[in-house]
Amino acid sequence: LSPPLPPRLGDSYGVLPRPCRALVLLNPQSGAGRALEDFQAVVQPMLAEADIATTVFITERPHHAHEKVRDEDLSQWDTLVVMAGDGLLYEVVNGLMERPDWEDIMKKPLCILPGGSGNALAASINHYAGNDHVAKKKLLTNCAFILCKGLHTQMDLVSLSTASGKRLFSFLGFGWGFISDVDIDSEKYRRLGNARFTLGTLQCLAKLRVYQGRLSYLPAVPEQGTAPAPRDSHVPVTNGQAGRILPPAGTEAAGALPADSLLVPLCQPVPTHWTVVPEEEFVTVYAIYQSHLGTNLLMAPAARLHDGCIHLFYLKAGISRVALLKLFLAMARGTHLDLNCPHLRYVPVRAFRLEPRAAAGIMTVDGEALACEPVQG
Numbered sequence: 001l002s003p004p005l006p007p008r009l010g011d012s013y014g015v016l017p018r019p020c021r022a023l024v025l026l027n028p029q030s031g032a033g034r035a036l037e038d039f040q041a042v043v044q045p046m047l048a049e050a051d052i053a054t055t056v057f058i059t060e061r062p063h064h065a066h067e068k069v070r071d072e073d074l075s076q077w078d079t080l081v082v083m084a085g086d087g088l089l090y091e092v093v094n095g096l097m098e099r100p101d102w103e104d105i106m107k108k109p110l111c112i113l114p115g116g117s118g119n120a121l122a123a124s125i126n127h128y129a130g131n132d133h134v135a136k137k138k139l140l141t142n143c144a145f146i147l148c149k150g151l152h153t154q155m156d157l158v159s160l161s162t163a164s165g166k167r168l169f170s171f172l173g174f175g176w177g178f179i180s181d182v183d184i185d186s187e188k189y190r191r192l193g194n195a196r197f198t199l200g201t202l203q204c205l206a207k208l209r210v211y212q213g214r215l216s217y218l219p220a221v222p223e224q225g226t227a228p229a230p231r232d233s234h235v236p237v238t239n240g241q242a243g244r245i246l247p248p249a250g251t252e253a254a255g256a257l258p259a260d261s262l263l264v265p266l267c268q269p270v271p272t273h274w275t276v277v278p279e280e281e282f283v284t285v286y287a288i289y290q291s292h293l294g295t296n297l298l299m300a301p302a303a304r305l306h307d308g309c310i311h312l313f314y315l316k317a318g319i320s321r322v323a324l325l326k327l328f329l330a331m332a333r334g335t336h337l338d339l340n341c342p343h344l345r346y347v348p349v350r351a352f353r354l355e356p357r358a359a360a361g362i363m364t365v366d367g368e369a370l371a372c373e374p375v376q377g
Contacts, residue, residue: 013151013152013153014109014151014152015150015151015152016052016078016079016109016151016152018051019051019052019053020050020051020052020053020079020150021052021053021076021077021078021079022047022052022053022055022077022078022079022080022081022111022147023055023057023074023077023079023080023081024055024057024081024082024083025057025059025068025069025080025081025082025088025092026039026056026057026058026082026083026084026115027058027059027083027084027088027115027116028058028059030084030085030087030088030115031084031085031115031117031119032117034115035083035084035116036058038083038115038137038140039056039083039113039115042137042140042141043144046141046144046145046148047144047147047148049148050147050148050150052147052148054081055077059084059088062091063091065082065091065092065095066092066094067095068095069092069095069096069099070095070096070098070099074105074108077108078108078109079108079110079111079147080092080108080109080110080111081110081111081113081147082110082113083113083115084115084116085114085115085116085117085118085119085367086112086116086119086120086121086366086367087116087366087367087368088116089110089112089121089171089366090170090171090172090365090366090367090368092110093110093157093169093170093171094168094169097169097257100255101255102255103255109152110155111143111146111147112125112143113140113143113144114139114140114143114295115140117294118293118294118295118367119135119139119294119295120172120173120292120293120294120295120297120367121172121290121292122139122140122295123139123291123292123294123295124290124291124303125143125146125305126139126142126143127291127292127298128291128304128305129142133298153305153306154305154306155305155306156171156289156305156306156307156309157169157171158171158174158289158310158377159257159258159260159377160365160376161375161376161377162266162370162371162373162374162375163266163373164371167257168365168370170289170365170366170377171290171366172288172289172290172366173286173287173289173290173293173364173366174287174363174364174365174375174377175284175285175286175287175364176211176213176284176354176356176361176362176363176364176372177209177211177283177284177285177286177315177361178208178209178283178315178324179286179293180284180362180363180369181209181361181362208283208321209283209361210281210282210283210317211281211282211283211284211285211356211360211361212280212281212282212356212357213280213282213285213354213355213356213357214276214277214280214353214354214355214357215277215285215314215353215354215355216270216274216275216276216352216353216354217274217277217312217347217349217351217352217353218262218271218274218275218349218351218352219275219348219350220308220309220310220347220348220349220350221348223275223347260376262350262351263351263353263376263377266355266374266376270353274351275347277345279316280357281316281317281318282314282315282316282317283315283317283319283324283343284314284315285312285314285315285354286299286312286313287310287311287312287313287349288300288303288310288311288313289303289309289310289311290303290305291303291304291334296332297331297332298331298332298333298334299311299313299331299334300313301334302348308350309349309350310350310351310352310377311346311348312347312349312352313344313345313346314344314345315327315343315344315345316343316344316345317343318343319341319343323341323343326339326341327339327341327344351377352376352377353374353375353376354375354376355374356373359371359372359373360372
């Protein structure tokens, strides 16, 4: 759900009906384990006053929410509300995209209420709303207030396909290397809330690794010395499966997922108008589509909910631990690019491909671990 911003050109806002019926999907284990308590104390009184009736569904295991939204008749609710971390919203989005009626159901507004450790999307929406940087209960109150106002707008999803044939939909970011290591290695400290990432960062700095692979991308704006992209390149695209070719966008069978019209199969070289990064040794690669990577990490200050852009960051090998720590400290204020670190590159792109040389390191999508393999989006 978007905040009441002055509409930019092309933005359109809808309003939830009054009275409103909301299905709240809540993970009581997320973050420091206070999601249910915080929902009852902070959110429920606000929603009651705003004439929003809630049905609370408490998840009991991984993929529980995924199955619920994939299989349930959702017509009785006007909005789906996720009270947890970003991982539960990732489950919900991918559950919705597995439905035969995904195209209609994805028009149903989604709301995130921060109940996890990182809460990146909630922090991003708070930022887009022009609110001051806040965390914990204040961030929860701000997001609940946005839900009470009932305004909603569009949000980009990124389609990812992997060499093993998975097709995933992501709203936040895809990562490999240092940032993903911190995210997954710090899981054991989740009861610390957001402080788990500080501890995880220090631990991963101590054993700083380098990852080898090839990174390619389609720049959002043609770079100097490269040919402009063809205007209408209907390239055959696979759904992550060798030899299964999807038709161009607009010609899919009813219920079929949208074609990845910017991508060629992973078994083929990237198109010639793409950029291939000359370096092949990285500390981290992160493709983010929202402003925040966590409550205290403003990674892509230029990002907006639906800017049609993937904000690609990569950190080349050779950076010192001190320089890396300085970057992360500056990211709290979104000033990391002002440091002009020679190892850090940022480029807005429309598509990317990452081909690890070996199955080394953790990949993450929206904070959830993936097997390390070639992937494009």
